[in-house]
Amino acid sequence: MVATRHAAPILVASNRGPVSYTLTENGELTSRRGGGGLVSGLSAIGPDAGAVWVCAALSDGDRAAVSRGVAEDGSRMIAVDPPVFEAAYNGIANSVLWFVHHMLYQTPLEPVFDEDFRTQWDAYRAYNAAFADALAEEAAEGAAVLVQDYHLSLVPAMLRARRPDLRVGHFSHTPWAPPDYFRLLPDDIAEELLAGILGADRAAFLTRRWADAFAAACVAVLGATLSPDGLEVTWRGRTTRLGVHGLGADGDFLRERAGRPDVAAQMEGLRAETGADRKLIVRVDRTELSKNIVRGLLAYRQLLAEHPEWRERVVHVAFAYPSRQDLEIYRDYTAEVSRVATEINAEFGTLSWTPVLLKVDDDFPRSLAAYRLADVALVNPIRDGMNLVAKEVPVVSDNGVALVLSREAGAFAELADDAITVNPYDIRATAAALLEGLTLAPEERADRTKRLAEAATALPPSKWFLDQLEALRG
Template identity: 70%
Template sequence: MATASTNGAPILVASNRGPVSYALDETTGELTAKRGGGGLVSGLSAIGPEAGAVWVCSALSEGDREAVRRGIVGAGPEAPPQKGGGGRRAGEAGVRMLDIDAATHADAYNGIANSVLWFVHHMLYQTPLEPVFDAEFRRQWASYETYNRAFAEALAEEAGEGAAVLVQDYHLVLVPRMLRELRPDLRIGHFSHTPWAPPEYFRMLPDDIAAKVLGGILGADRAAFLTQRWADAFTDCCHAVLGPGIPSGTRIGVHGLGADADFLRGRAHEADVDERMISLREQIGTAPDGSPRRSIVRVDRTELSKNIVRGLLAYGQLLEDEPSWRERVVHVALAYPSRQDLKVYRDYMDEVRRVAEAINSRYGTADWTPVVLHLKDDFARSLAAYRLADVALVNPIRDGMNLVAKEVPVVSDEGCALVLSREAGAYEELGEDAVVVNPYDIVGTARALHEALSLPVGERGERMKRLAAAATALPPTRWFLDQLHALDD
């Protein structure tokens, strides 16, 4: 691993969202910091504060921007300041938050990253009508370049001689090339957390933009992905767009991020989770014969690629095709808001509500609500749902990995069957012990739900043990360190 440098940070991470966020009390002017979650935050903790790492991220809220203006960002992901000052000190993990012009950020984040690159990699376009790469797209692309350049310049300023820089995801695909031009001495890695589109879909992008996306990542010494499938797709796109070979000599790697078992198991047995379990069990209720009802659980953001609507339709098909499950099973659907500043996402959340209400109207009784839908984000409730689930439904159209599929087997109390889309990255590791579905096939998914509900308890438990072992094979700390060490190879 890299050692500390007197000239700057030896290890740097760059991502749109940072490890800390700030909320501003408009009455008192007080700033309150909240530590972020996720595998990257957990992974960075593996190197310890003594490494002097720096995380470069974007200010996303007015609280974040005010924290930058006051000069108080910088205590790092482990212990963000609660109020007042506290810049980064020598030898301590730090955060550099970039106060990029709000309009530029909106163009880059919503206009390009989330409305173009995300749609391409998840193959979400309704191609008779979209995409339309017009003058407005070009204007937003210029903002995306400006946004990426701000990151590259900040990383160049913060990095020590020969430092290792790990650039994250589709928001920052241009950074490796830009940074390479500014600091050729650095060791640069790029990690893609999304799927990667096959060439025939990726080439919907204008030719020059497709070349810039690929060329940006090829500025890195190493480009890494969650699965071999996505890595191969990237290589295929390079060949199709840029010609045979990887001209920059960029090495390709795969690191399948796993679940953080110790954290999840500890957090899942705290008092607030127990309280949520009591509430969920009351909502699920008991069957007419007095036995506990079975539960089919899903936990997702209302992201278009998560396929929540088809999951609900498949559950409705189950109740139609297998009437014996009526009043004996409940679908607990935790569908949390995502990207509500985009109309297509607001419309999708409305459709989730509509389909859930239609199922409840058609099949519900005075004593049975077939779909229990929660739309307010609540991590403790998610863990409670994991613990009590008989079946977990994970049916994305496409997903880079899908950590829910890996987290449920780790947390489940009694053993949970997993119904898993073959288009989730997690399928590569978990498919053998899951009930696998084509995410577009409503009838097939209904049959899979019936099969999963019907699994004998013993078989369900054995499958869950194997799923949990596979799901935790590369925990966040090792996932992060493996990427860091690979830059030294």
């Protein structure tokens, strides 16, 4: 057994950590603390719990902090060699596993699992091993370890081999591919991934649909057996319990943040750009391939073409923040979003009306301003583990919002009854859903928004985290 360093009773492992470092021009380090569900959740256990967050050094500043021995209390950064990190993170996690789980491949041409892929897989394995080593060093006897997401799918089995005394959980923030699609992966890789997660005592997912897909893959690929309730997978004499925890919006934080003066100023600015009396169809996304921004724009174009009475009366506010621009396919997709928006403006725009207001620079106060002003929120991903935007907009909406929601979003499981649901590939149906949202009666809009907000905040980040911790320890 590896000797412990800090004897932490609770550990979290994720690619991105709670703190990032930046090198100034004179070589000094500055730190910035991030947000998100994990940060909120871990803070819920209190500062005296002795928890440690193990994460990767992602930037030059992070790596400098590691080399200088700089660390925030309760965190440990791992400085993986940049080429290994690049191959593991972009080569495998973002270009293979993300594509598999979101079913994004154009299969006549991709994927191609050649020798370059095998080299990248070795890097992914090494990256996971570095996390397993660090967790084994930091953990107290019998500690609870919560491993996060597809970047670290191999860690549970690796960690169990190093520290069989630990209670290990894995949480998938993405969807899980159905067995037939998952088996695009080479057989040995598919087996290694599943075996990696089955090294955990508990594997958790955002919806029952994703948990069932994982279980089905275990049966199809490994020959594992399932319990009658479908929530226990047994393979090679070990049983892994499956759990479902649908991460909700942090209502208290969102309402407080949305009420600040900078958000009010952004609301004034948006109204000046769109026109005070126009209806707003709002989307806020990263230009992630799975978010389906282009089809959303095409549906809006069809709405304007088929219903000219809505011209000059509505603006599509599309905040599409660039994502993963170090990958060519993402750069191309971002350019396509811009191209289609420009075409719509050229086709329908007038001197006094710009049909699409596209913003590509990330601005959280402006996003909250759009949330508050939205008459219709468009959330139409091809496939999404959850999608918190669908949950956040109703929470802060000023006058009620109609939510047009893809049935392929994880949030559909909780919000379907009060959303206008769509097949994300169907342009005609999405255009019709936008029209329905624009014409929804005020009373029904208000009632739906209230119920959406209640469902959206049912499992806030702190409770989401603590529920997982309690289930793992139990």
